[in-house]
Amino acid sequence: MLQATPVAALDAVTVSYGSTKALDNVDLTIERGEIIGVIGESGAGKSTLLGILDAVEHPTTGRVLIEGTDPKELSGRARRQLRRRIGMVFQGFNLLSNRTVRQNIALPLKLQRRSEPTLVTELLDYVGLSDHADRYPAQLSGGQKQRVAIARALVTRPGLLLCDEPTSALDTRTTADILDLLADTRRDFGTTIVLVTHELDAVGAICDRAAILEQGALKSILAVAPSARERPEDTSYLAHARRVLGA
Numbered sequence: 001m002l003q004a005t006p007v008a009a010l011d012a013v014t015v016s017y018g019s020t021k022a023l024d025n026v027d028l029t030i031e032r033g034e035i036i037g038v039i040g041e042s043g044a045g046k047s048t049l050l051g052i053l054d055a056v057e058h059p060t061t062g063r064v065l066i067e068g069t070d071p072k073e074l075s076g077r078a079r080r081q082l083r084r085r086i087g088m089v090f091q092g093f094n095l096l097s098n099r100t101v102r103q104n105i106a107l108p109l110k111l112q113r114r115s116e117p118t119l120v121t122e123l124l125d126y127v128g129l130s131d132h133a134d135r136y137p138a139q140l141s142g143g144q145k146q147r148v149a150i151a152r153a154l155v156t157r158p159g160l161l162l163c164d165e166p167t168s169a170l171d172t173r174t175t176a177d178i179l180d181l182l183a184d185t186r187r188d189f190g191t192t193i194v195l196v197t198h199e200l201d202a203v204g205a206i207c208d209r210a211a212i213l214e215q216g217a218l219k220s221i222l223a224v225a226p227s228a229r230e231r232p233e234d235t236s237y238l239a240h241a242r243r244v245l246g247a
């Protein structure tokens with residue numbers, strides 16, 4: 001049987017800034033359709049890894065293949081086309097405040113000079129914000145803003161979704177909702193997801209594997225046990241506080 005080309009393959013990738021190695025000899029293959037967590041302390045190289053996967057940063061040494069091609073060898077235009085197949089979601093949502101929810105979601109299409117209102121309507125419905133289409137970001141909760149950002153990232157149907165601390169600004173319940181949405185995204189669209197986070201619970205909830213970075217080095221890749229997905233029966237805030245505080 002033919003093996004599917006991995007979404008991304010890093011071979012001995014080092015990214016150096018002066019004497020700092022933001023990534024140090026990293027080998028990592030990201031398989032199609034997986035959800036992989038990337039965890040590590042501040043400065044471990046997580047953002048640098050996302051930059052490599054988004055084809056905006058290039059290794060100082062080593063080789064990267066995204067969708068089977070080396071972004072470094074592509075023309076500017078071909079690299080832009082490759083990057084259109086990659087979606088990005090951020091901790092701070094990065095929505096345009098003077099655009100409505102609908103306009104924010106339509107933005108990537110507009111940048112590609114496409115006008116496909118049905119796609120936007122489908123995504124509004126998918127993230128459960130049809131009733132909020134004409135609101136502005138300031139009129140939304142944090143969780144709703146992240147839903148808009150996810151809809152915007154998905155509107156061009158990227159094969160790879162890069163998530164940079166997408167739940168770090170959200171409370172526990174909203175975090176669980178956003179993680180469910182990301183898991184649904186993989187199920188419904190087959191999207192490969194890279195989840196950078198410092199929240200181990202989030203990795204346990206939806207990831208298949210977790211890559212552990214330490215000072216730029218990939219220390220280990222752990223398979224997430226199915227038991228890590230188990231949710232507590234009582235998901236109220238009080239029950240969560242009791243669990244964390246041992247009270």
Ligand SMILES: Nc1ncnc2c1ncn2[C@@H]1O[C@H](COP(=O)(O)OP(=O)(O)OP(=O)(O)O)[C@@H](O)[C@H]1O
Binds near residue numbers: 023042043044045047
């Ligand atoms: N443009 C740059 N110039 C110089 N040093 C950089 C640059 N980008 C990253 N670094 C250094 O590379 C290392 C890894 O940084 P990176 O931002 O990838 O870590 P991180 O794990 O994402 O951290 P955080 O969780 O704080 O965002 C750090 O020591 C950082 O200071």
